Amino acid sequence: KPGLPPGPKPWPIIGNVLDMPSIRPWEKYREWCETYNSDLVYLHIPTQPSILVGSLKAATELFEKRSHIYSDRTRNVMYEMMHADFHFAFMGYTPTWRAHRRTFHSYFNPATLDRFYPVQLQHAREFLSSILKSPENSRKHARHMITSVIFAITYGQKITTMDDENVTSAEIAVEGISLAAIPGIFWVEFLPFLRYIPSWVPGATSVRTAKKYLPYVLGMRDKPFEEVKAAVDNGTATPSLVSNLIEENRSKPRTPEESAMNESIARNVGGQAYAAGADTASSSAQSFLLAMALYPAIQKKAQGQLDCVVGPNRLPEHEDLEHLPYIRAIVLEVMRWFPITPFAVPHQSTADDVYEGYHIAKGTRLIPNVWAMLMNPEDYPEPESFYPDRFLGADGNIDPNVRDPTAVAFGFGRRICPGKQLALNMLAIYIASTLYTFDITPGFDASGKPVQLTTEMLGGMISLPRDVPTGLKPRSEAAVRLINEAATELAL
Numbered sequence: 001k002p003g004l005p006p007g008p009k010p011w012p013i014i015g016n017v018l019d020m021p022s023i024r025p026w027e028k029y030r031e032w033c034e035t036y037n038s039d040l041v042y043l044h045i046p047t048q049p050s051i052l053v054g055s056l057k058a059a060t061e062l063f064e065k066r067s068h069i070y071s072d073r074t075r076n077v078m079y080e081m082m083h084a085d086f087h088f089a090f091m092g093y094t095p096t097w098r099a100h101r102r103t104f105h106s107y108f109n110p111a112t113l114d115r116f117y118p119v120q121l122q123h124a125r126e127f128l129s130s131i132l133k134s135p136e137n138s139r140k141h142a143r144h145m146i147t148s149v150i151f152a153i154t155y156g157q158k159i160t161t162m163d164d165e166n167v168t169s170a171e172i173a174v175e176g177i178s179l180a181a182i183p184g185i186f187w188v189e190f191l192p193f194l195r196y197i198p199s200w201v202p203g204a205t206s207v208r209t210a211k212k213y214l215p216y217v218l219g220m221r222d223k224p225f226e227e228v229k230a231a232v233d234n235g236t237a238t239p240s241l242v243s244n245l246i247e248e249n250r251s252k253p254r255t256p257e258e259s260a261m262n263e264s265i266a267r268n269v270g271g272q273a274y275a276a277g278a279d280t281a282s283s284s285a286q287s288f289l290l291a292m293a294l295y296p297a298i299q300k301k302a303q304g305q306l307d308c309v310v311g312p313n314r315l316p317e318h319e320d321l322e323h324l325p326y327i328r329a330i331v332l333e334v335m336r337w338f339p340i341t342p343f344a345v346p347h348q349s350t351a352d353d354v355y356e357g358y359h360i361a362k363g364t365r366l367i368p369n370v371w372a373m374l375m376n377p378e379d380y381p382e383p384e385s386f387y388p389d390r391f392l393g394a395d396g397n398i399d400p401n402v403r404d405p406t407a408v409a410f411g412f413g414r415r416i417c418p419g420k421q422l423a424l425n426m427l428a429i430y431i432a433s434t435l436y437t438f439d440i441t442p443g444f445d446a447s448g449k450p451v452q453l454t455t456e457m458l459g460g461m462i463s464l465p466r467d468v469p470t471g472l473k474p475r476s477e478a479a480v481r482l483i484n485e486a487a488t489e490l491a492l
């Protein structure tokens, strides 16, 4: 009879709860796979049996080839308490999840994503202008750019400052969602009845945390949606995901139930775009700056190709990317070198199964160690080095024989990130525009010394670089002129 995969020895009752790392968990997860010499490692977590999936081979076999039984999500009591379960990334493998995903996909169908090029280009160029004015705020500007694209596409709203109420509220909501996603830090996850303990009881951290974030989560879902709905009513809405869904819902006769269901899907799908897309893509935008400051020779090489393809008289556009394999290789290497979702979003099984002689019971949570897969030296020699050339063949084009890291970094199977291509398009034009116009160096600290950059990763479910360089200098007077001309055009 197949047994459980190997794993750390459990304690009575609490199992491996105290073994669960909260700092850089992906490293401990990899160590366990090595210690037990197994792609799968079993963790005894009360009420939530879990398996770490340490190799791409196992992840592909389970999440992709057997996706019909590995596409569920783990119940997260904290999400229920803070109402974050409206986000379809956290819904179970149900018809409701499917309806949400279908709606999202119909708007962000990869075949029609070029209609978002203009909005991406506009905000990439606004980023250049902002950097020209205050390079010391590079982290904030990168975040602002991605947030602006997401709000423009989702709600047709212009985010002129990061102090915008819809943004600050969503930021706090995402902080709560990210916190609640770290496996093993809230006791309510193991003992769901704790949710009913009053928040004043000492130790009721779960209840107090959920209570703190609840209004922000609801605000993120409802406030911008209501604003767009009112604009649609007044005939003043700018076309967007949400206005489109509202109008479509009204365009055909429907029963009140159907109509309410469609409105709820529109509200949820809009409300989760910021949570799913802003932290993730802006973390990659920031880690790109970090890589460039740490690897100046790569920067030079990319700038050489940009100068050659784009010429001296204009800024890059999406259409240039086809002729810029080195930029595309940098995008791939950014996604690999800095795994911003180091264990993706765990999947859960819906039937008993056997893999390589191990028993995987129905209801097991499977945590893919995406970080370890992207740092695997067999696929990517010297994985700690930022080396885009690894993706290029002898002809200077992308070599299809090198494993595509975006097939791992965005998760797996039926749950794979549906915003993947949108995110990659956004990052590619931002990377091309920034390298074309700026030299990126670490910058200086308050005492005037060059900053010592590290590659330290912060955060849990979504990680971001601790250090983001601030030494961005325009490459030439011509670059400054092009940025200013673009800004004038955008203001017209």
Ligand code: HEM
Pocket: 088, 089, 090, 101, 104, 150, 272, 273, 276, 277, 278, 280, 281, 284, 340, 341, 344, 345, 346, 347, 409, 410, 411, 412, 413, 414, 415, 416, 417, 418, 419, 420, 422, 423
């Ligand atoms: C660099 C940027 C991004 C990364 C690395 C990323 C990564 C991921 C990962 C790892 C998952 C979980 C996949 C799985 O369960 O196997 C996911 C799910 C998801 N992502 Fe992304 N994402 C990014 C950007 C975006 C953007 C821009 C959007 C939308 C605007 C988006 C929307 C979603 C949604 C809705 C889900 C849930 C899918 C489901 O459960 O069915 N993501 N993403």
